Amino acid sequence: MSLVVIGSIALDTIKTPSEEVEDVLGGSAIYASIAGKYFTEVSIIGVVGEDFPQAHIDLLNKKEINIDGLVRVAGKTFRWSGEYLNLNQAKTLDTQLNVFAEFKPILTQDCKTNNVTLLGNIHPALQLEVLDQIDCSDLIAMDTMNLWIDMTKPELTKVIKRVDLIFINEDEIKMYAEKSNIFEAIEFVLDLGVKYVVVKRGEYGAIVASKEDLFFVPVYPVRKVVDPTGAGDSFAGGFTGYLAKMKKYDFETIKQATIYGTITAANNIQSFSVENLQHLTETEIENMSNELKEWIKI
């Protein structure tokens, strides 16, 4: 049982209404890997530059995340800078692709046969390249963003048609499907052949849908949101990590995965970077999951 995560590794500079941090560890692959590792073995595929601090590599090693597929190349690490005017919507101030511009994800031999693959939010062309390398995988999940819907929709559609599960924001699925009604938008994407659509609704939780089934999950109540960066990635990481652990992909297991993803995300947003996310215990995750289930039980 193991999860392979392909995505960005970043140094983030983030401003929230109350605080500001510079060059902290971030990126979709980082958040997803650390969240997923609470449930299963994780391999990370990504690229960093010469300036990437050894302390971050040490953290991945300490978390026993497989970094055989983490490549260090000449140049600077990918940087993202954003500001939250409120804690729901990020405004990108600056993106420096740096070494990420030339990133060609190569799956290590192990990774080609792992049971769950998470294609983080990267250019659909790269996602297609990764898909071509996978020999077998029980479940392939993908994430995306508005940029690719705007710029490379035909390629994005090709990716969607080849995966089993898509994580997508509410605004983005409406934009992609060109439907203002969320349920119509979900149906549109299911009609492309993807088995599960997971709509991320920020502070309103998530919807999981298949052709036959539907499941709503609220957020885990967090009184003090410090930094929402990585919420979607830690959600996807916890979600796919749980699936990899269970090696089952029926709707009942998907529902449990949604709960666990919600819990890893709720922990992530209570600090900058992975400060909080890296220090969870299985007991904490289990207790919070049980609380959340209690709050939807009828």
Place this chain on the structure above:
Amino acid sequence: MSLVVIGSIALDTIKTPSEEVEDVLGGSAIYASIAGKYFTEVSIIGVVGEDFPQAHIDLLNKKEINIDGLVRVAGKTFRWSGEYLNLNQAKTLDTQLNVFAEFKPILTQDCKTNNVTLLGNIHPALQLEVLDQIDCSDLIAMDTMNLWIDMTKPELTKVIKRVDLIFINEDEIKMYAEKSNIFEAIEFVLDLGVKYVVVKRGEYGAIVASKEDLFFVPVYPVRKVVDPTGAGDSFAGGFTGYLAKMKKYDFETIKQATIYGTITAANNIQSFSVENLQHLTETEIENMSNELKEWIKI
């Protein structure tokens, strides 16, 4: 077992992105009464003018809603005109209070001892006058709106402190509590002594909270929203109607009430006015409630 609803009775002119209707039956008391009547006996307390069509009175009679407390006075009926640029947010174009300006709600003798009272969204001073008339009521619920939070907050607080349950929109409770975090806002209102806080989140469902318990319910998926007017009122009517029927007010019953309120609201928004809401069957309501419960079951 019975429910008393005090609120507005209106002739609404509504524009949506696709259609426009003029002087259709509306008002918080109308939506709530018709929704509540699927569960229990309902008495309506309100005022109309000389121009109020007999057909609407006939409808209330046909629905066997007690109209002893519905007063007809000289002048014109309350009129509201609004536009929905999208189907989530109403923009008020015009409000003509007319006979509603002088409305003094008087509870009929029966109504003073009914088991559930719903104080619709009217001026807090009027809500206080109604509260003074209630001899006994197992549960008193109230609704409110941003206008009263802006203009008459001290009086509104007096009302909140005297009721058992408050229905309030997410934006409004944040505004009232002066908290941007919804869970902090809920705690603030619970600290005033109200037993149950029911936060209406539009297309994101509702949160019900007491000091000890929490429950999240999603919306019932509606593909084609025709007109959201009265969604909150039909929710409150179905909710309190179910409580009146059960004569139980523990959290488990409150949770069931939230499901039923969600279903009456989902039916309401599929047509203008009460076209759809008035034609439900108990079987339809039961089937939709069971579907909704299935979609949150884990």
